[in-house]
Amino acid sequence: MDLELTEEQAAVRELAAGFADREIVPFAAEWDRAESIDLGIVKKLGDLGFLGLTLPEEYGGSGGDHLAYCLVLEELGRGDSSVRGVVSVSLGLVGKSIHAFGTEEQKRHWLPRLCAGEALACFALTEPGTGSDAANLTTRAVRDGGDWLISGAKMFITNGTWADVALVFARTGEPGHRGVSAFLVPTDTPGFSRTLVHGKLGLRGQATAELSFDSVRVPDSARLGAEGKGFTVAMAALAKGRMSVAAGCVGIARAALEAAVRYAGEREQFGKPIAQHQLVQELLADIAVDVDAARLLTWRVADLIDRGLPFATESSVAKLFASEAAVRSANNALQVFGGYGFIDEYPVGKYLRDARVMTLYEGTSQIHKLLIGRSLTGVNAF
Numbered sequence: 001m002d003l004e005l006t007e008e009q010a011a012v013r014e015l016a017a018g019f020a021d022r023e024i025v026p027f028a029a030e031w032d033r034a035e036s037i038d039l040g041i042v043k044k045l046g047d048l049g050f051l052g053l054t055l056p057e058e059y060g061g062s063g064g065d066h067l068a069y070c071l072v073l074e075e076l077g078r079g080d081s082s083v084r085g086v087v088s089v090s091l092g093l094v095g096k097s098i099h100a101f102g103t104e105e106q107k108r109h110w111l112p113r114l115c116a117g118e119a120l121a122c123f124a125l126t127e128p129g130t131g132s133d134a135a136n137l138t139t140r141a142v143r144d145g146g147d148w149l150i151s152g153a154k155m156f157i158t159n160g161t162w163a164d165v166a167l168v169f170a171r172t173g174e175p176g177h178r179g180v181s182a183f184l185v186p187t188d189t190p191g192f193s194r195t196l197v198h199g200k201l202g203l204r205g206q207a208t209a210e211l212s213f214d215s216v217r218v219p220d221s222a223r224l225g226a227e228g229k230g231f232t233v234a235m236a237a238l239a240k241g242r243m244s245v246a247a248g249c250v251g252i253a254r255a256a257l258e259a260a261v262r263y264a265g266e267r268e269q270f271g272k273p274i275a276q277h278q279l280v281q282e283l284l285a286d287i288a289v290d291v292d293a294a295r296l297l298t299w300r301v302a303d304l305i306d307r308g309l310p311f312a313t314e315s316s317v318a319k320l321f322a323s324e325a326a327v328r329s330a331n332n333a334l335q336v337f338g339g340y341g342f343i344d345e346y347p348v349g350k351y352l353r354d355a356r357v358m359t360l361y362e363g364t365s366q367i368h369k370l371l372i373g374r375s376l377t378g379v380n381a382f
């Protein structure tokens with residue numbers, strides 16, 4: 001079922017699998033009910049190097065390639081999507097952006113702490129009025145002497161109330177994507193406030209927050225990348241981020257498959273295990289095909305990145321397929337469980353609730369179809 005892994009990739013996968021089995025799986029249902037993971041897990045993720053994967057050791061990173069990164073995210077996603085999200089956002093969207101676009105000072109200031117799990121980051125692009133149409137964001141940053149004053153609001157920000165630093169995208173110039181700049185804003189800066197979003201269908205262990213900026217003052221040295229190039233920072237982060245969401249979706253689909261196979265072997269109806277009914281086997285086979293296809297599409301993206309080749313469209317393909325596959329797989333697994341799938345004594349209902357957001361964030365399925373269509377035709381149909 002696997003491609004041949006290097007020794008290093010196989011070792012990191014084993015480490016992540018053991019960690020997920022010991023530190024995540026036994027607590028996932030409890031965190032879901034409590035609407036928060038135990039934040040003590042962040043330091044543990046840092047200690048194992050999972051918050052520094054693909055980043056160089058000189059900045060506190062743990063190295064490794066993007067395939068190793070996907071292997072870890074699959075295992076974390078198998079355990080709990082809320083934990084996987086911590087890594088995808090703090091390292092994947094923010095840490096990697098600081099590494100790619102930051103000054104030496106920004107890298108030395110933020111990366112060692114983020115990689116160690118001593119600090120967390122959030123990625124603040126979406127606003128109440130602009131989701132898919134992110135280039136039209138309205139949060140503003142205006143110059144005030146050598147500083148910037150940021151005002152506006154952000155919506156649905158993962159890690160929002162936990163983060164020590166927010167990567168904030170704000171308008172500094174003309175309308176559209178060319179007028180956006182990116183800033184690294186410490187979350188204890190005066191004027192910065194955050195409110196937790198409650199009542200989510202899934203991903204309940206995650207802190208999803210609304211952020212508000214009331215003339216938040218940051219020095220020009222907080223700008224990440226050139227003025228007016230913030231949208232480039234955001235899109236570069238999301239192109240890789242979509243691979244990490246896809247890897248997390250493989251994890252959910254796999255967890256659904258493993259639970260469904262186990263249950264099908266135990267539950268008896270009509271005098272035999274339900275695994276012996278052909279239509280139940282069909283449900284299991286459909287999940288297995290989705291797991292393999294999603295995983296291979298995700299690994300293709302990792303391979304392209306590791307070889308320095310273009311990967312943005314392939315990342316959209318992987319994210320689109322894997323997110324829809326995770327929803328389908330969790331739903332099929334729930335069907336295998338019958339009525340027991342509908343109560344939270346069993347994990348499959350949570351898999352379905354957690355999977356559902358995957359087709360919405362980091363580009364909805366519709367947006368990814370438009371991106372793939374644009375790449376095929378050269379025509380922008382947004």
Ligand SMILES: Cc1cc2nc3c(=O)[nH]c(=O)nc-3n(C[C@H](O)[C@H](O)[C@H](O)COP(=O)(O)OP(=O)(O)OC[C@H]3O[C@@H](n4cnc5c(N)ncnc54)[C@H](O)[C@@H]3O)c2cc1C
Pocket residue numbers: 089122123124125126129130131132133155156157158159203208357360361362363364365366367370381382
């Ligand atoms: C739990 C959670 C965590 C999140 N975490 C983050 C985060 O950390 N950082 C962050 O910045 N954002 C985050 N988001 C926001 C997420 O990325 C947005 O919700 C997403 O981009 C969609 O935006 P929207 O919700 O405003 O929907 P809208 O853009 O309003 O879309 C509504 C519907 O219209 C469709 N649609 C929109 N435009 C088109 C079009 N041109 N053609 C066809 N259909 C279209 C969409 O596909 C969708 O079906 C998170 C969201 C959730 C729910």
